[in-house]
Amino acid sequence: xxxxxxxxxxxxxxxxxxxxxxxxxxxxxxxxxxxxxxxxxxxxxxxxxxxxxxxxxxxxxxxxxxxxxxxxxxxxxxxxxxxxxxxxxxxxxxxxxxxxxxxxxxxxxxxxxxxxxxxxxxxxxxxxxxxxxxxxxxxxxxxxxxxxxxxxxxxxxxxxxxxxxxxxxxxxxxxxxxxxxxxxxxxxxxxxxxxxxxxxxxxxxxxxxxxxxxxxxxxxxxxxxxxxxxxxxxxxxxxxxxxxxxxxxxxxxxxxxxxxx
Amino acid sequence: xxxxxxxxxxxxxxxxxxxxxxxxxxxxxxxxxxxxxxxxxxxxxxxxxxxxxxxxxxxxxxxxxxxxxxxxxxxxxxxxxxxxxxxxxxxxxxxxxxxxxxxxxxxxxxxxxxxxxxxxxxxxxxxxxxxxxxxxxxxxxxxxxxxxxxxxxxxxxxxxxxxxxxxxxxxxxxxxxxxxxxxxxxxxxxxxxxxxxxxxxxxxxxxxxxxxxxxxxxxxxxxxxxxxxxxxxxxxxxxxxxxxxxxxxxxxxxxxxxxxxxxxxxxxxxx
Amino acid sequence: xxxxxxxxxxxxxxxxxxxxxxxxxxxxxxxxxxxxxxxxxxxxxxxxxxxxxxxxxxxxxxxxxxxxxxxxxxxxxxxxxxxxxxxxxxxxxxxxxxxxxxxxxxxxxxxxxxxxxxxxxxxxxxxxxxxxxxxxxxxxxxxxxxxxxxxxxxxxxxxxxxxxxxxxxxxxxxxxxxxxxxxxxxxxxxxxxxxxxxxxxxxxxxxxxxxxxxxxxxxxxxxxxxxxxxxxxxxxxxxxxxxxxxxxxxxxxxxxxxxx
Numbered sequence: 109x110x111x112x113x114x115x116x117x118x119x120x121x122x123x124x125x126x127x128x129x130x131x132x133x134x135x136x137x138x139x140x141x142x143x144x145x146x147x148x149x150x151x152x153x154x155x156x157x158x159x160x161x162x163x164x165x166x167x168x169x170x171x172x173x174x175x176x177x178x179x180x181x182x183x184x185x186x187x188x189x190x191x192x193x194x195x196x197x198x199x200x201x202x203x204x205x206x207x208x209x210x211x212x213x214x215x216x217x218x219x220x221x222x223x224x225x226x227x228x229x230x231x232x233x234x235x236x237x238x239x240x241x242x243x244x245x246x247x248x249x250x251x252x253x254x255x256x257x258x259x260x261x262x263x264x265x266x267x268x269x270x271x272x273x274x275x276x277x278x279x280x281x282x283x284x285x286x287x288x289x290x291x292x293x294x295x296x297x298x299x300x301x302x303x304x305x306x307x308x309x310x311x312x313x314x315x316x317x318x319x320x321x322x323x324x325x326x327x328x329x330x331x332x333x334x335x336x337x338x339x340x341x342x343x344x345x346x347x348x349x350x351x352x353x354x355x356x357x358x359x360x361x362x363x364x365x366x367x368x369x
Numbered sequence: 370x371x372x373x374x375x376x377x378x379x380x381x382x383x384x385x386x387x388x389x390x391x392x393x394x395x396x397x398x399x400x401x402x403x404x405x406x407x408x409x410x411x412x413x414x415x416x417x418x419x420x421x422x423x424x425x426x427x428x429x430x431x432x433x434x435x436x437x438x439x440x441x442x443x444x445x446x447x448x449x450x451x452x453x454x455x456x457x458x459x460x461x462x463x464x465x466x467x468x469x470x471x472x473x474x475x476x477x478x479x480x481x482x483x484x485x486x487x488x489x490x491x492x493x494x495x496x497x498x499x500x501x502x503x504x505x506x507x508x509x510x511x512x513x514x515x516x517x518x519x520x521x522x523x524x525x526x527x528x529x530x531x532x533x534x535x536x537x538x539x540x541x542x543x544x545x546x547x548x549x550x551x552x553x554x555x556x557x558x559x560x561x562x563x564x565x566x567x568x569x570x571x572x573x574x575x576x577x578x579x580x581x582x583x584x585x586x587x588x589x590x591x592x593x594x595x596x597x598x599x600x601x602x603x604x605x606x607x608x609x610x611x612x613x614x615x616x617x618x619x620x621x622x623x624x625x626x627x628x629x630x631x632x633x634x635x636x637x638x639x640x
Numbered sequence: 641x642x643x644x645x646x647x648x649x650x651x652x653x654x655x656x657x658x659x660x661x662x663x664x665x666x667x668x669x670x671x672x673x674x675x676x677x678x679x680x681x682x683x684x685x686x687x688x689x690x691x692x693x694x695x696x697x698x699x700x701x702x703x704x705x706x707x708x709x710x711x712x713x714x715x716x717x718x719x720x721x722x723x724x725x726x727x728x729x730x731x732x733x734x735x736x737x738x739x740x741x742x743x744x745x746x747x748x749x750x751x752x753x754x755x756x757x758x759x760x761x762x763x764x765x766x767x768x769x770x771x772x773x774x775x776x777x778x779x780x781x782x783x784x785x786x787x788x789x790x791x792x793x794x795x796x797x798x799x800x801x802x803x804x805x806x807x808x809x810x811x812x813x814x815x816x817x818x819x820x821x822x823x824x825x826x827x828x829x830x831x832x833x834x835x836x837x838x839x840x841x842x843x844x845x846x847x848x849x850x851x852x853x854x855x856x857x858x859x860x861x862x863x864x865x866x867x868x869x870x871x872x873x874x875x876x877x878x879x880x881x882x883x884x885x886x887x888x889x890x891x892x893x894x895x896x897x898x899x900x
Binding site: 158159160177178179180183184186188190192193194203204206207235236237255 | 796797799800802803804805806810814815818819893894895
């Protein structure tokens with residue numbers, strides 16, 4: 109069981125409200141994106157699920173259990189990679205495995221297929237400072253996959269990469285996820301990325317932080333990103349999401365007739 | 370590749386603030402600070418030896434020494450040596466530091482020697498200097514000056530050298546003349562480093578004053594310490610130490626604060 | 641590397657030439673100063689070298705070096721052995737940091753020299769005093785730099801360990817120790833240089849043995865050439881220590897340099 113249930117979760121920092129009463133359900137092995145502008149609280153929400161931050165009120169249930177802290181069956185892929193600079197690629201991928209009691213040799217062996225999976229075979233002995241951004245994020249991804257979590261949380265993992273690398277990584281992620289299905293909650297502010305990757309896209313807005321729409325993505329899997337981008341439904345979805353995201357940039361009521369819902 | 374031991378600033382431990390911590394922090398800070406004098410006082414209370422004196426004894430002795438003027442006179446003597454030597458050392462250090470930092474040739478030529486001397490225990494020179502220069506005021510000032518010179522020179526050089534290349538290019542694009550660049554860019558961006566150098570110089574200069582006074586044994590706080598400890602008047606011998614502690618800490622805190630405030634508005638661009 | 645506008649980027653050959661020229665110039669200055677001021681003020685470089693050689697040949701050098709090396713080894717060794725663990729703990733646990741911050745900062749900004757007469761009366765003119773002096777000079781910078789090293793570990797990496805449900809032990813192994821290594825090395829470097837100062841001062845005041853005492857002996861005899869010999873040796877030692885540790889630091893943490 110690997111579902112995630114977010115019920116009435118509220119987050120305040122003192123008097124500042126990030127969001128109130130968010131409700132969201134993610135089913136087993138569903139790929140859900142959370143899409144929203146800066147400041148809508150999508151990252152905060154993810155971090156609450158991850159157990160790195162605490163909700164002010166409300167309950168997060170993971171795999172049937174109430175969750176307040178990081179869990180061994182769930183892991184987070186960070187936007188800024190967060191690799192250990194003093195470890196090689198293979199030792200970085202093996203990080204979680206070593207924590208689970210394997211010794212160095214065993215953990216490296218177990219990590220090897222994941223290094224291969226993200227396409228870094230041959231670079232096991234390189235250090236992060238010798239790798240490009242895209243490669244570093246692959247290490248981050250491999251590290252997360254190596255502990256075989258049931259739930260994968262991803263916080264704008266490709267946000268720090270250039271456009272081409274980003275598309276490449278999206279392809280990779282689709283391929284990997286197809287082979288090893290997990291529940292994924294993927295935070296992004298790229299509409300295209302959300303549509304290409306997910307089963308469902310949750311649109312959030314700011315001021316106040318809230319979910320405005322939950323959109324099901326109709327494309328079949330396995331997906332071919334370039335085909336999808338040329339599909340007319342893509343443009344329609346994109347347009348819909350764009351206008352939902354855009355509404356808060358204009359103060360409600362300033363453009364006659366177009367405001368709120 | 371220029372090798373320097375320039376950033377030898379051993380930093381003060383600065384606490385990171387979290388919500389609701391300040392009460393805890395104050396408790397521990399004061400507790401830690403008062404712990405030592407309290408334990409010390411208790412130990413001296415129970416100790417048989419007349420040589421072990423507690424903070425209260427030192428306090429009482431200090432009143433006596435202030436009243437009869439010896440403490441203030443000695444502090445004045447040491448202070449004068451300290452200030453004069455520091456000023457001389459800082460001025461010379463600034464001059465050399467600016468030259469070394471700005472002109473690569475000078476940098477390459479002098480830097481290894483300056484760094485080497487910085488790593489040397491300069492105290493080893495004091496006996497010779499006293500023998501060569503005598504037991505008077507000028508000898509002590511020279512000693513303090515030498516000790517103060519090196520940290521200032523090295524850190525000033527580092528500051529000038531570390532002026533962001535971006536800003537230098539900016540100045541060039543606006544056809545700025547050398548002196549104008551100094552005014553607009555070089556000096557302001559080096560300022561935090563210069564202050565760091567001064568802070569380190571203070572520490573070294575204090576050591577220099579005491580060592581010089583130990584070696585010449587005529588005037589000053591160092592002399593007071595020697596005289597009283599030789600007579601086994603332990604409480605009196607610690608009074609100048611407390612004065613030095615307070616002075617050292619005060620100067621350090623003052624300079625460290627200025628350093629931090631300067632560093633916050635001068636952005637040092639990453640390499 | 642961005643194109644640098646000011647007078648930087650001299651070729652290695654030019655660097656060598658400039659350095660040799662500077663060395664020659666400074667040496668020349670030394671000779672000139674020595675000759676003009678008379679042997680009371682300054683000895684010529686070759687005098688110093690000759691006297692040093694003699695001192696080494698007739699065993700005097702070793703006789704005085706031995707005790708100093710001994711107190712240095714033990715005093716600095718203890719300083720590091722105590723300072724590093726203490727610094728690690730202070731860096732890691734905030735309450736410990738708060739309680740030790742005051743005393744440590746005050747002690748660090750006080751000239752420890754001033755405490756020496758007091759120490760000598762209480763403990764005596766012996767090796768224990770000397771070792772204590774060297775210890776005090778070493779331990780403070782080691783503690784402070786180590787603590788800062790631990791405190792400034794990237795919080796993102798600490799959060800990473802939390803997200804992987806890591807316990808305290810592995811956090812030290814995986815993140816805290818490797819990340820604070822450069823700062824610990826800096827602390828060692830500064831601590832050892834301070835230790836040298838402490839050792840010389842200990843020899844000056846705390847008993848008639850060791851290198852510092854040798855300097856005093858020669859100085860009192862107005863034997864400048866003789867006194868400068870040990871000074872030169874100390875200068876070389878200090879420089880060597882600094883250079884070696886700097887090198888070691890770069891080697892042990894290659895990623896540090898890359899990220900600057």
